[in-house]
Amino acid sequence: MAFTSILQIIKLNEPRKGTSKRTGNPYEMQDAECIILNEDGTPAQVGVLMIPKELMGKIGVGTFVGSFALRADTRQDGGRKINAELVGLQSVPVKAAK
Numbered sequence: 001m002a003f004t005s006i007l008q009i010i011k012l013n014e015p016r017k018g019t020s021k022r023t024g025n026p027y028e029m030q031d032a033e034c035i036i037l038n039e040d041g042t043p044a045q046v047g048v049l050m051i052p053k054e055l056m057g058k059i060g061v062g063t064f065v066g067s068f069a070l071r072a073d074t075r076q077d078g079g080r081k082i083n084a085e086l087v088g089l090q091s092v093p094v095k096a097a098k
Helices: none
Strands: 003-010 015-019 026-037 045-052 062-072 082-091
Touching: 003 045, 045 082
Parallel strands: none
Antiparallel strands: 003 026, 003 062, 015 026, 026 045, 062 082
């Protein structure tokens, strides 16, 4: 089951590459500066959103309906913290000011 939120991506940060200290495996990650919008389009919160690998290079700045799923984060040492992870983005047309 997924839930949705309206997001405005205001800046995509440069992808970061490296090697995991724990496993020695290479990784690449990217995040974005975002505003979570209320249904009326007003800002609710500002934060950083991790971009899934399958969406890296395919999205840009804009307004989207983001689909999220709850998943246990097993990447952290001993971690099983449940987080909402982005699983899809659908562009929202911007309404012209009257």
